[in-house]
Amino acid sequence: MSPLGREPGHALLNPYGDGTVLGLTSPERANALLLGIIEAASSGPHVEPLAAAVARLITDATATDVCFVHVLDDTERSLTLAGATPPFDEHVGAIHLPIGSGVAGWVASHRExxxxxxxxxxxxxYVPIPAxxxxxxxxxxxxxxxxxxxGLVGVLNVHTVRRREFTDRDLQLLGVIGRLVAGALHQARLHxxxxxxxxxxxxxxEQVIAAQEAERRRLAGDIHDGISQRLVTLSYHLDAAGHSMQSDxxxxxxxxxLARDLVDLTLDEARAAIGGLRPPVLDDLGLAGGxxxxxxxxxxxxxxxELDDERLPEHVEIALYRIAQECLQNITKxxxxxxxxxxxxxxxxxxxxxxxxxxVGFDVPGTPPGSSGSGGYGMQSMTERAELVGGRLRVISRRGSGTTVIATVPLSSQDAATDRA
Structure with a gap:
């Protein structure tokens, strides 16, 4: 026999103080149940251990055979099995019920x-779940x-092998327990x-650091393969000119x-490298001018x-400029x-x-932009740029119908103040 007793028909004193008697007549058993709930709620900030402890307490308090604790998931569109008495605890996290589906889904939908x-x-x-x-x-x-x-947090289910007429008092007891643990489960969900x-x-x-390192490697390669090599060649031409000044x-x-031509090319490559870090035109003209x-x-x-003359935070302007640049390069190619x-x-x-x-357009794969197979590195690069500034990218296209790329970036109130300044 458990510390709470397995005999049905006892009462828990209603913790809300209205005198209603709910299921465990013995004050000792009522106190034990309350202490058990408090201990479970204070055991840690994680949903699953709390739900498992609650399931054990409920089967003891209600003299039932099995308890399932279904908790609302983060999308708030379905329930996930977060706690269960053995042997069903092995299915925790693997059972999902859309709101409105099954008895638990019906209870969540109707709050009854x-x-x-x-x-x-x-x-x-009823929807059977074989597991x-x-x-x-x-x-x-x-x-x-x-x-x-x-404030729906989840649903409690109890089951008995033998036929049982659950009374209003039983439901009151379950409801009180549910309300007692709902706050703790809600805090666990927030955690x-x-x-x-x-x-x-x-x-x-990590993505930002990886992007920075990739950009540094690219810039180092551009400088080594372009500017540095041209400067070396430039020194040869100047040496040759110096040696030939008198004789030829x-x-x-x-x-x-030749040296002058190399200087012009080197300047062009230096400007391109600088533009690769931050387009100077954005400093002078803003995103619309850029x-x-x-x-x-x-x-x-x-x-x-069709361009609004609005200034945005620097990091947003750079991201949108680069997305437009990639789009136009893709159109050209x-x-x-x-x-x-x-x-x-x-x-x-x-x-x-x-x-x-x-x-000519193309068939957009059925995966989000940036995923594997979603249009190559260019599309992935644009998606990542949008996401890095808190935005998102949509691509609409099909063969023979052109392509539309839409990038949206929410601006914070501080950003909006920057725009108006």
């Missing part, structure tokens, strides 16, 4: 208790766990969300001419511009387009960039 005394299969709300062996149990009761009128957000931030930081003025003049300058540099097809449109606007706290062409 449900009781099935026998013949579960005949109840239209949970519903046919082994005759009766069941299910109640919502809520922190308030709109889980916080941990997930921290992991996402860590991955974000014509050769010296030729070498100086996009207009970018469009003028591509004479291969007509480009129509692959689209065989005669017309492109570049639109930039700020509307209701969101920056919008659209690049549209009338080219």
């Amino acid at each position: 208790p449900a009781v099935i005394v026998e013949h579960k299969e005949a109840d239209p709300r 949970l062996r519903g046919t082994d149990y005759t009766s069941m009761a299910s109640v919502p766990m809520e922190t308030g009128p709109s 889980r969300k916080l941990e997930a957000r921290e992991r996402a931030h860590e991955r974000f930081a 003025p014509g050769l010296a003049a030729e070498q100086l001419g 996009l207009a300058s970018l469009a003028r540099s591509l004479p291969h097809f007509e480009i129509e511009l 692959h689209a065989r387009a005669t017309l492109a449109r570049v639109r930039f606007r700020v509307h209701r706290g969101t920056a919008w960039l659209e690049v549209i062409d009338d080219g």
Whole structure:
């Protein structure tokens, strides 16, 4: 026999103080249950250990055979089995019920208790889950766990092998327990969300560092293969000119001419390398001016511009400029387009960039942009740039119908203040 007793029909004194008697008549058993719930709630910030402890407490308190604790997942569209009494604890995290599906899903949707005394299969709300062996149990009761009128946290299910008429007092007991543990489970869910957000931030930081290192390697390669080599060659021409100045003025003049050409090429490559880090045009003209300058540099097809003269935070301007640059390069290389449109606007706290062409288009794979097989490195690069500034990228295309790329970046209130400054 458990410390709480397995005899049905006892009462738990209602912790809300209205005098209602709920299931365990012995004050000692009521106190033991309350202490057990408090101990479980204070055992740690994680959902699964708390739900497992609650499942054990409930089977003891209600003299039932099995308890399942289904917790609302982070999407708030389905329930996940977060705790269960053995032998079903091995399925924790693997059972999911959409809101409205099955008895637990019905309880979550309607925020009402449900009781099935026998013949579960005949109840239209019942959905069999083979792993949970519903046919082994005759009766069941299910109640919502809520922190308030709109604070659904999950659903408690209890099952018995023998037929059992769950009384109003039984449901009251389950409801009280549900309310007692709902707050702790809610805090555990918030902790889980916080941990997930921290992991996402860590991955974000890793991506930023990797992108920075890749950019440094690319720039180092450009300098080594281009600027450095040209400077070495330039020194040879200047040496040759110096040696020939007296003996062969014509050769010296030729070498100086070659050196001058190399200086021009080296300056061009240096400007390109600097532009690879941050386009200088953004400092002078902002994103609208930068996009207009970018469009003028591509004479291969007509480009129509619709650009708001809005300044954005530096990192957002760079990301959107690079996305537009990649789009226009893709159009030049692959689209065989005669017309492109570049639109930039700020509307209701969101920056919008659209690049549209009338080219040959392509079939967008059924995976999110940036995923494997979603259009190559260029598409992945644009997606990552958008995500790094908190935005998202959409690509709309099909063969023969051109391509539309839309980047949206939400602006914080501080960003909006920067825009107006």
